[in-house]
Amino acid sequence: MHESSVLPVRPSACPGLLRIVPSRDGGICRIKLPCGQLDARAARAIAQAAKRHADGMLEATNRANLQIRGIHAGIENTLSRELLAAGLGPRELAADDVRNLLVSPALGLDMAFDARRLAHQLLDLLEDTPRFHSLSPKFGIQLDGGEALAMLEHPNDIWLSAISDAAAPLFAFGLAGCPPRNETDRPALAAVTAEQVPLLVETLLHLFLDLAGDGQTRMRHLRETLGDKTLLEHLQQRLPFALQLGPVVDNWRRPAPTAFAHLGIHPQRQPDRAMVGAGFVLGRLDSTLLLGLADLAERFSGGQLRLTPWQSLILPDVAQSDAAVVLAALANLGLMTEAAQPLSRIVACSGSSGCARGLADTKADALRLAERLRHAPPAGVHLCGCPRSCAAAHVAPYTLLAVADGRYDLFRRADGVAGFGQPLARNLSLDAAGDLLAAPGVPTDA
Ligand code: SF4
Missing domain, CATH: 3.30.413.10 (Sulfite Reductase Hemoprotein, domain 1)
Structure with a gap:
């Protein structure tokens, strides 16, 4: 692509990497982070871009992404290009909007099923299937490995949740909602094995695109029109394996996650390692703070940072012996480290x-x-x-x-x-x- 050419921008009111949406305080550019994760190098690239092309103000979003606010008019294309050059975009530009996979920030770190491989398979599916690039920028999928640190209150168009922490668990799934936690919650539709998850999601997405009528951009629209029973019948007809129905899902309820587990020090499945979490005040940070976090991550967490749906972050894989030092450093940077803080x-x-x-x-x-x-x-x-x-x-x-x-x-x-x-x-x-x-x-x- 020629440097001066204009990047392709799909019309939508949602900010994206290529679509910088105007707001009262300037443009907003949303950077989607695969599984909420970024490294220190990428964090520095974002901080420097925010300093150069905006007022240096950033936001952590409730889908574990970052966005730059206050972007100056006229430099939108330049900013997008810099972020793409830093590796913060999709492989296919048209896939930027649909990389909406919500996972636990503790993915692969706590005692639950390690869903990392599955998560990357689903992200690849969304990025590599051109037909899926027409999904609404709000269309979201949740993959829940059963972690104690889990956001289970955000409705997603498709949700999948590990029924146990076994090496190869069944995954319950449902449409346009959340995993059931209480007796009165709508139960899961059916269950599949972990190996069947990618084909299930691919089939569901094609089914949605085939059946959705004009203006039906979200799974809830299709559920309202067809109902769960009909959708399930259509789905089963297209799948080469049998969906698991009955008590295995009817009686299953997702165990409650641990409240405020995104803050403080928590042990990992990896011996002698801990994740250390802290929250941004009202979801806001500036480029100086992000640079400080990048330094901290480089010293203590192998350069890794993970954003969370609570507008906070965790540093994973911190040595247990360093965890208290890291928590104090996060507090010194102005982050919230305790649930008791209002x-x-x-x-x-x-x-x-x-x-x-x-x-x-x-x-x-x-x-x-x-x-x-x-x-x-x-x-x-x-x-x-x-x-x-x-x-x-x-x-x-x-x-x-x-x-x-x-x-x-x-x-x-x-x-x-x-x-x-x-x-x-x-x-x-x-x-x-x-x-x-x-x-x-x-x-x-x-
Ligand atoms: S909820 Fe807040 S940020 Fe969103 S449109 Fe309304 S005033 Fe603006």
């Missing part, structure tokens, strides 16, 4: 300072709220500037939805209640919302 429990979208749709400055309000809740951090609070809910793909225990500058409606997550949950109060000032959230009776566990 900001470990608060997420906020860009709000009015970065987004034209924002009715309130959610980032600034979140900092004020954290200060107010420092003695009584609640289970989890999400501040959003409008109902689009960009910062959280799941429903948080409490949501503050902006209705005007500095004013919010408060909702509590409730079983069977759609949207943000049960409304608790309307048009609250931030201080009044803080008083309600700090009130006795508000759950403080996740």
